[in-house]
Amino acid sequence: MFQGSMVALVTPMQKNGTLDKKAFNELIEWHIRSKTTALIIAGSTGESATLDHAEQEEIIRLAVTQVAGRIPVIAGTGSSSTQATIECSLNAKKAGAQACLIVTPYYNKPTQEGLYQHYKAVAEKVNLPIILYNVPGRTCCDLLPETIERLAQLPQIIGIKEATGKVDRATEILKRCGSSFAVYSGDDATALDLMLHGAKGVISVTANVAPLKMSEMCEAALKGDSKKAEKLNQELMGLHQKLFVEANPIPVKWALHQIGLIPAGLRLPLTPLDARYHTELTQAMQQAGVVLEHV
Numbered sequence: 001m002f003q004g005s006m007v008a009l010v011t012p013m014q015k016n017g018t019l020d021k022k023a024f025n026e027l028i029e030w031h032i033r034s035k036t037t038a039l040i041i042a043g044s045t046g047e048s049a050t051l052d053h054a055e056q057e058e059i060i061r062l063a064v065t066q067v068a069g070r071i072p073v074i075a076g077t078g079s080s081s082t083q084a085t086i087e088c089s090l091n092a093k094k095a096g097a098q099a100c101l102i103v104t105p106y107y108n109k110p111t112q113e114g115l116y117q118h119y120k121a122v123a124e125k126v127n128l129p130i131i132l133y134n135v136p137g138r139t140c141c142d143l144l145p146e147t148i149e150r151l152a153q154l155p156q157i158i159g160i161k162e163a164t165g166k167v168d169r170a171t172e173i174l175k176r177c178g179s180s181f182a183v184y185s186g187d188d189a190t191a192l193d194l195m196l197h198g199a200k201g202v203i204s205v206t207a208n209v210a211p212l213k214m215s216e217m218c219e220a221a222l223k224g225d226s227k228k229a230e231k232l233n234q235e236l237m238g239l240h241q242k243l244f245v246e247a248n249p250i251p252v253k254w255a256l257h258q259i260g261l262i263p264a265g266l267r268l269p270l271t272p273l274d275a276r277y278h279t280e281l282t283q284a285m286q287q288a289g290v291v292l293e294h295v
Contacts, residue, residue, distance in 0.1 A: 001129060001158060002072055002099065002182065003200040004037035005218040007207040008045035010249050010256060011059060013265030019055065021062060023262045028066045030261065034211035036071065037201065037218075039063055040101055043076035044138065045205055045249045050267040057091045064096035078103035078133060082118050089126040099129040101161060101203070106139035112147045123156035130156050135163035135186060145172045152177040161186040161203045167193050174198045188240040192233045195221035205248055206239045209255045210288045238284030245277045254278075255285055258292050 009031070012023035031039065041063045042048045042056045051059070060075045067073055075092035077100045079085045089100045104110075105118060123130055132151060134143040143160075151157050162170045163186025170183050174197070177183075182200040185191035191202035195218065207214040213232055220229035243251045247270065254273040256262045266272065273281070285292060 002038050002074070002131075002184075003222065005035070005207050005211065005215040006038035006040060006074070006184070006201055006203045007031055007036050007211060008040045008043045008203050008205055009063075010208055010253055010262065011042070011046040011051070012256075012262040013047075013267065014263050015265045017265055017267045019059065020263055020265070024059065024062060025066045027256075027261060028063060031207075031211050032067070032070055035215040035219075036207060036211050037215070038072040038074055039067065040074045040076060040203055041097070043101060043133075043203075044103070044135070045208070045252065046076065047249060047267055047270070048076050050270075053088065053091065056088065057095050060092050060097055061095040072098040074099045074101050074131065076101045076103070076133075078105070080105045080108050082121050085118070085122050086125045089122060089128065089130075093126060093128050097128065099131060099158070100126065101131045101133050103133040103135060104139050104141040104143050106141060109141055112144055115141070115143055116147055116150055119151050119157065120154060123154045126156070128156070129158045131158060131182075131184070132160040133163070133186070134160060137163070145169065145176055148173055149176040152181045158182055159184060159200070162194075162199075163187050165190050167197060170194050170199060171197050188243075189237070191240075192217065192221055192229055196224075196226060196229075205243050205252055206236055208252050209239055209243070209259070209285065210236060210290055213288060236288050238287045242277070242281045242284040245281065246273055251277065251281055255281060255290075258282070258285070259290060 012020040075097035077088040136142040159182030165187035185194040185202040217232035
């Protein structure tokens with residue numbers, strides 16, 4: 001249903017933290033021109049942790065309106081509360097999203113049975129395709145392959161964003177769940193390897209900054225053209241690494257500001273990228289062929 005280079009889209013903000021809707025719409029048009037295959041709205045990269053429910057629904061609706069059916073819009077709707085996740089997912093459906101990306105509950109550290117029951121409850125209430133999202137580095141909660149296998153039996157649950165960066169973990173999920181269950185990389189640095197092992201694509205931070213090259217790399221990988229994919233991926237590798245020198249989305253928003261696509265705004269507790277990282281991130285952008293405006 002969804003595949004290729006899917007961008008975990010930033011949420012443009014002014015320096016005072018207000019949403020910049022004009023920049024948001026212009027980013028969407030840039031991604032469509034650059035062959036991005038889907039937009040993930042209000043995910044971790046979109047600063048979902050600092051968006052209130054009204055803002056979250058608003059930017060999903062804005063994205064759906066701007067896209068006008070040209071590519072899928074997937075809404076990040078996960079939270080630590082099962083009921084809140086259900087409500088956010090229902091709001092995303094009302095706003096026109098084609099699917100939900102739902103991160104494991106964070107902070108409260110549920111058991112594997114608790115995770116199964118959490119996702120099962122959401123799937124029973126929300127008539128949209130659901131993509132699981134496992135990112136234990138952020139959540140301190142690891143959705144294990146055996147639990148994923150159980151969840152893959154539920155018709156609403158179509159895939160997983162696996163962000164551990166462990167290729168063997170992703171291949172185990174593929175073996176357990178079969179080809180009808182989609183595995184997406186949530187780690188840009190290992191995304192190519194995962195796709196060559198059967199993953200359907202990547203939910204990418206790098207695609208924010210170099211969308212066309214990321215799209216071309218994913219297209220080559222999914223076609224089995226490993227030589228072309230590896231060449232493009234090598235050019236992107238600096239971004240895969242340097243976009244995480246500080247917590248995402250601090251570096252990626254700085255990079256997009258350097259390109260001239262968004263204002264410099266972040267919301268506290270995130271703060272602007274430390275100056276000591278500017279040169280190395282600029283070099284990674286240049287290695288990827290990104291044209292800089294503010295240098």
